[in-house]
Amino acid sequence: MGIIVARxxxxxxxxxxxxLVSDREQLPFPTAPQSALASMALAEESGSEEQTWKWPCFLIGATIGMVFGLIYVGVPALTETFAGKKVTVLPIPFADLTPMLGRxxxxxxxxxxxxxxxIFAGLLLLFWSVMGSFAGVLLxxxxxxxxxxxxxxxxxxxxxxxxQTQIVAGVDFWQPFGMGITLAVAVISITQVIRAGRERREDRAGAARSEPGMCKHPDCHQDAQVRGYCIKHxxxxxxxxxxxxxxxxxAAAYPIVLAKTLFPLLVSTSLLVVILLLAFxxxxxxxxxxxxxxxxxxxxIQIPHLHEATVFMTGYRGVEIWFVPLAGSDFGGGAETFRIIELTGMRxxxxxxAELVMIPIVLGASLMYWSFLWRLAPIPSDAYPYVQTFWPARAFxxxxxxxxxxxxxMWRAGEQVEGELVAPGEVVWSPANLRDNSLYYWRVRLSDELGVxxxxxxxxxxxSRTGHFYTxxxxxGDVRAPVIAVASDENERTAHLPGxxxxxxxxxxxxxxxxxxxRVRVPADWDERLAVVFELDTDPDFDGGFFQGSTDRPVFFEIYWKDLRFTGDNKDDDHDGRIDEEYLNQKDDDGDGFIDEDLHHPIRGEKWPILVLGxxxxxxxxxxxxxxxxxxxFIWGYIRAVASAGAATFFTLITEVxxxxxAKYYFWPRYGTxxxxxYAMVLAVGFGVGTSxxxxxCASVLMVSKGVSPTSF
Known part of the structure; x- marks a missing residue:
């Protein structure tokens, strides 16, 4: 049902x-003609086959695609089927040089x-867009x-x-930087829309004075609506x-009704109002x-992490909220699709x-196809090398x-919780995502090293002593007997701390x-001098799978706001008279013969400055x-490279150039732009058909070979 509603x-x-934007405002859609031409790549003109260039061009592309597909896909699949051992001529999806060149x-x-x-994509794409992407990769x-x-x-x-390098480099720097870039693009896009819209209105006003007001169709006497014609003609x-x-x-109301029906308690009145505002x-x-x-x-236009921001602003803490169907999708790309259809002459x-015929076929075929694929081999696994390579990044x-x-x-003295002020000396902590019908243990400890x-x-x-409670x-009404853990021994170095x-x-x-x-209580005169750390778990040893600590910070916030893991301890650990003077970079920054022994972060773990920099x-x-x-x-291409820094397409941007x-320095001068x-569109279509x-x-051969099991007689 969801697929039908989405279509x-x-x-x-x-x-x-x-x-609205094509008929009424008559916007040009600069990329639509090229897309329309690609859609009509195989449409032959009238005349003999010798007079047309499309069929030979298509055959050239198809031949290249079949030869390449046989080497790239066919050899591994066929050798695995008939020889029992996969032989790979060209690495799929790429040859990884990072472990060797990382030093x-x-x-x-x-x-x-x-x-x-x-490479075929580079032959087709706008030159400066590809160069912008290449510049992003080089940077x-x-x-x-x-x-x-x-x-x-x-x-x-x-x-x-x-x-793995993509993942960690993105977490440490490139994801917040890329988010800043995308925010800048959103601002630029809105500015361009306002400025271009103003210019377009002036041009349209001048054109309206010169264009005839009646439909050009000889039998029609209605006012002209689109390019001199009424909609009917x-x-x-x-x-x-x-x-x-x-x-x-x-259709927009369907997911809202579904969310309220499936999650009546989760979708509160305030959240329902937010969803309605997003949808309508x-x-x-x-x-x-x-x-x-x-x-x-x-x-x-793209506003980054809009869905995440919407979920976060609901105030709900837990995983369930991510499976509530929230509205707010951008449907702007559909307008160009209809403009392309208009240019091709299709009604x-x-x-x-076509949609009515396609939907049931796609639904039925997809269910059978994916069910069969799952039975052939687990996904991910070595049987699917592309997914096996990139699923960690996607899962992350x-x-x-x-x-x-x-x-x-966490709330300290003077802050408000549930409409009440926290009393002096009192500390309140609220964990996230507790399980129902469970027994939890919790404990607390203190530190006065606020400078670390x-x-x-x-x-x-x-x-402290270990407390316990039930959910x-x-x-x-399920109740289990508690297992009380013993508190740690006194620490002599921190014996001065209060209880x-x-x-x-x-x-x-x-x-x-x-x-x-x-809730815990400390002496009021120590309140502002102490860091209070809570721990919670279903395991009395606090080593279970549902452990939570008040110092834990979700990865999302570590990426985009603050990451304190590598900020040092504000001490002279190597006794050289300097405090936290080294970076964590596998190098001896201070020249004392030791590597990464007294660490700090260049911006003290703050990530928001990187976002602002982007x-x-x-x-x-x-x-x-x-x-x-x-x-x-050029800048759109650069944004494309930055946005794909953590995606599979990042490794194809180099070969696109x-x-x-x-195209620019050989084929354009030879054949004309x-x-x-x-030519390139037809070649690309042929290449895709040949490879497919x-x-x-090969996929059919593999499916048959793995779907047939020998039987002893």
Whole structure:
């Protein structure tokens, strides 16, 4: 049902936006003609086969694709089937050089993709867009070793592979920097929409005075609406707008009704209001802005981590909120799709018929196909090398998203909790994501080393007594006998610290809500001089799988806000008279013969300055390009490289530039720019068909061989 609703939403929103920005505002959609030409790449003109260039061009591309597919995909699949051992001629998905070259260019993922697909993509894409992406890759490769040298990438160690290097480099620097860049692009996009919209209105006002006001069709006497014709005589198979709007709002309401039905307690009234505003106010407005930007310069607007921000602002702490269907998608790209269909001469009613035929076929085929794939071999596994390589990065990104709501909260004296002020000497901590019908143990310890930013490096006093409580959110009444752990012995170095008293919940109490508040009391005169650390677990030894600590920080916040793990202990650990003078970079920074023995972070673990730096860099880079008259597609290409720094496509950007250089400096002068682009589209289509045919044959052989099991008679 979700797929059907998604297709209805896409179709109706795309058509309505197309009518608004293409028909009414007559925006040019600069990338639509090229896409339309690609869609019609195999459409032959009338005439004999000898007079056309498309079929021979397609055959050349298909031949290249089949030969390459046989080497790249066919040899491994067929040797595994018939010889029992996989032989790989070209590494899939790439050859990882990072472990070998990491000692020379630290914290830089270096891998070579041997696929020809990026080269064909480079032949097609806009030259300056590809060069912008290449510049982003070069900047990444040049600056990453410098950033590692100066301590900005403490997680990277020599020997890591390309994907793992991508992950840690993104966590330490490139993800917050990329988010800042994307925020800058969002600001630039909105500015461009406003400025271009103002200019477009002036042009349209001047054109309206010169254009005739009646439909050009000889038998029509209605006012002209689109390019001199009324909607009826355009011959596009248009739909009534009121039907599309009605279907859109019905489809947009479906996930809201579903969320309230499946999660009646989770979707509170305040959250329901937020979802309604996103679905019926934010999504239409941002989709319209995105469609206008697409119509003006061929790019969509993107506000980074909007969904994560929406989930975070709900205030809910736990994993369940991520599975609530929230609205707020950007449908702006659908307008260009309808413009492409218009340019190809296809009727919109034909597209509707294709959708109606496609949906049941795709649903049925997908269920059978994926079920069979799962039975052949686990996913990920060596049977699927591409997924096996990139699934850690994908899984990590999903875990980062989910961690945004896995945070605990602490309140000190004078702060407000549930409408009440915390009393002097009292500390309140609320853990996240407690399980129902469970027994939890908790304890507390103190430290007065507030100058040490890294909580793990502070010296603490002894643990308090261990408290315990039960959770019963549904009233099931299950009770288990507690196992009381023994508190740690006194620490002589911190014997001067006061004691701490556990006040709530009482030992053996039952907690009936997810929002649990653990309260302790310290002497009021020590209140502002102490760091209080809570620990909670279902294991009395505090070594279980559900451990939580008040000093734990979700990875999402460590990436984008603050990471205190590598900030040092504010002490002279190597007794050289200096405090925290080294970076974590596998080097002897202070020349004393020891490596990484007295550490600190160059910006004290703060990540938000990196985000701000990315935003300033993006805005400044855009301004510089404007001053020197550089194509704006250069910055869009650069953003593409930064955005893919943690994705599989990052390793294909280097080979894309080969195709772009071949196109600009060899094929364009030889065949002409426009003519070569037509050739390149047909070549790319042929290459894709040839590679896909070989892949389908090999996949079929593998499926049959693994699906048939021998039987003894």
């Amino acid at each position: 209805v939403t896409w179709f109706t929103s795309g058509y309505v936006l197309f009518r 020379f260019v630290g914290a830089t993922p270096i891998a070579i993709s041997f696929s020809l697909a990026p 990444f490769m040049i600056t990453s070793p410098l950033l590692h040298h100066y301590g900005f990438m403490p997680r990277w160690v020599p020997g890591m592979g390309a994907v 355009l011959g596009r198979g248009d739909f009534p707008l009121w039907i599309c709007l009605t279907l859109f709002f019905v 106010v934010y999504a239409p407005i941002m989709s319209f802005v995105s469609a206008r930007l697409d119509g003006l310069i061929g790019q969509n 919109f009613t034909s597209l509707l018929k 990104q999903e875990a980062v998203r989910y961690s945004a709501t896995q945070y605990s909260q 930013r890294n909580p793990d490096l502070r010296e603490y006093g002894p643990w 019963d959110f549904t009233g099931a 701490v008293e556990l006040t709530e919940p009482a030992p053996g109490a039952t907690v009936v809500t997810h929002e649990t508040y653990l 935003a300033v860099f993006g805005l400044g880079f855009y301004a510089i390009l404007g001053i020197f008259g550089m194509p704006m597609f 080969i195709g772009a250089m071949l 426009q003519q070569w682009r037509q 045919l070989v892949g389908m044959v």
